[in-house]
Amino acid sequence: MLNEQIFGILKSFEAMTSIMYIVLFLAIFFIEKRMSSTTVALLVLCLCKGIASLLLPDLLTVASQTGLHYKFAWYGCWMGLNVICIGLILKFHLANKIRASNVAITVSLAYVILTVVQAVDFIDRATLNSNAFAMIYQISIPTINIGLIPLICYFWLQDFRKTALMYKES
């Protein structure tokens, strides 16, 4: 009962996350006015959300069929998308020769955790099929998505303050 309530609240919040990511990206981009580590991370985050919303309807129909490889199509797609996103953040940093900020590290860590959660749930389904992780899976993914927003704000403000202090000196 309580779990269902929590799940309902999480679902309703998660629908807002894509809009929040885009708003955050636009706000930070207009304040910084350049391609920094933070804006790259947020851009990749928005891109990932866009691809995810495009893939979701097709993947849902595929995953509803019975058979292990259909299940893997669901989990593998999300894992592949997460790996591509981390790779994109890394490539952007290498190509523009910028230092990784705390925001980029946080976003990439969130993708690593999401990948691990997907893999653990898939392995559970493929071997024991105990559904022990189904609850954790359903709760943790919206929690990570929502939790990223305050974390990004906190680390960005920290970086912003540091930059402002450096400018005051010169």
Place this chain on the structure above:
Amino acid sequence: MAFVLILLSLLLVFLAIIAHRKLLTLCGEPQIYAEVASELQQRAHDLLVRKDHIEARTHLDLTDENERWKNDLAQYMEDYEQEALARRRIHLGH
């Protein structure tokens, strides 16, 4: 079949962790900056020590020594400024 799929998912997890660790190496301050900063600090310390010596001595070639010290100080300040500009360009992208 299941075995291959599990291996594939583990491979993806490892790929994610490897990419994340590569990103982590980009976040720290490079070694060369730390070395340059420590060298600049050492030079500033030497200059201060020389200033102390000049002030402690009260005889003979005081003006000459003082002039040389001022030149060294100006050189040091210029180096410091160049280093600070280079760092700001790299770290902040300006």
